[in-house]
Amino acid sequence: MDELSTGRISRRSLMRSGLVTAGGLTAAGALAACGSSSSSSSASTTSTVPVTNGDQALQRLLAGNQRFVQGVPVNQGRDSVRRAEVAEHQTPFAIILGCSDSRVPPEVLFDEGIGDMFLVRVAGNTAAAPALLGSIEYGAAVLHAKLLMVLGHEACGAVKATIEHVQQGAQEPGHIEAFVDPIVPAVQAVQGQPANQLTEAAIQQNVRLQVQQLSASTPLLAPLVSGGQLKVVGAEYHLTSGKVQLVT
DSSP: OOBOTTSSOBHHHHHHHTOOOTTTOOOHHHHHHTOBSOOOOOOTTSOSSOOSSHHHHHHHHHHHHHHHHHTOOOOTTOSHHHHHHTSSBOOOSEEEEEOOOTTOOHHHHTTOOTTSEEEEEOTTSOOOSHHHHHHHHHHHHTSOOSEEEEEEETTOHHHHHHHHHHHHOOOOSTTTHHHHGGGHHHHHHTTTSOHHHHHHHHHHHHHHHHHHHHHTOTTTHHHHHHTTSOEEEEEEEOTTTOOEEEEO
């Protein structure tokens, strides 16, 4: 699909506009410049599990995470052959809205390779900033990813900072407040939880709110979701076990 449903935004115009995510995150325009969204046959270096819909995409991610947890990753699609395959195009099957936390690298914990996932990462895994939302829209509407996963994680520092902000009025230096503000509604929604459960409850609520907001986001994401072209799910990564569990 070279033209989006609006009839005004094309892959070429997105590349010219140079859309980027905040803080040096995934750059939609830059990634597009690296290749078109045209499809090609998969080689032996990629997963043997085909993906034609969101359910299959989710199954593939969870299977890869299981290999990671068990300590038997195949490290697929990370060799020179795969690098050459995707040099002129990209066809990621999943979009991951994840946290910038250095302990949560999606390609590793899902045992995926180069070109398999379209990553949008920011502290607190929210998509409040237009450039972040635009990057997600690009992955879904132009690159035709079948799945959007909002991936939170255990002991998230951004969520902890937001709890301090809500409860104690703590102010963060510089521009750090910019990633705290979008998490405030999640913390406010679970303030009745016991103190020793508050952080975990807020992490999961933050994921839920992002899933709800992205699923209903117009003009691009909501029609894809309602039309069955995009599946949106929430999940949490556990730092100690390495396991990704769905958040419902």
